[in-house]
Amino acid sequence: MVKYEQNMAIHMFITIVVFILGFIVGLTPVKWAILLMIIGGVIALEMVNTAIERVVDMVSADYHPLAKVAKDVAASAVLIYSMIAVIVGILIFYEPIMTIFGFLTRG
Numbered sequence: 001m002v003k004y005e006q007n008m009a010i011h012m013f014i015t016i017v018v019f020i021l022g023f024i025v026g027l028t029p030v031k032w033a034i035l036l037m038i039i040g041g042v043i044a045l046e047m048v049n050t051a052i053e054r055v056v057d058m059v060s061a062d063y064h065p066l067a068k069v070a071k072d073v074a075a076s077a078v079l080i081y082s083m084i085a086v087i088v089g090i091l092i093f094y095e096p097i098m099t100i101f102g103f104l105t106r107g
């Protein structure tokens with residue numbers, strides 16, 4: 001996937017950063033579970049999107065309105081889920097990061 005899709009390399013990079021951050025702030029098991037579901041969802045949707053793109057390219061090399069709809073809808077699914085992932089990430093990390101930040105600023 002990383003070889004075929006540049007987006008996947010970006011997802012992998014963000015996943016590693018989030019994992020490191022998760023260990024630093026010491027997330028609860030429930031928060032880890034939510035995080036894993038969200039990260040898995042983004043990666044799985046990206047894979048389905050890539051599969052749809054490849055099938056569309058195979059079936060219709062020329063411009064076709066239906067090919068456009070198929071690709072745009074599949075890409076939109078990844079976009080919507082990614083935006084939700086960002087919101088969930090903020091909800092999960094806001095409190096622990098603010099706590100650490102509070103300790104640092106108070107000394």
Ligand SMILES: Nc1ncnc2c1ncn2[C@@H]1O[C@H](COP(=O)(O)OP(=O)(O)OP(=O)(O)O)[C@@H](O)[C@H]1O
Pocket residue numbers: 005053060061062063064065067068071072075
């Ligand atoms: N055969 C086609 N007919 C009509 N529109 C197309 C066709 N192929 C691509 N498009 C339009 O161009 C956009 C970009 O297509 P492309 O195949 O580059 O997808 P992509 O999401 O950029 O994929 P990649 O990850 O390979 O860069 C699509 O979202 C779609 O709107």
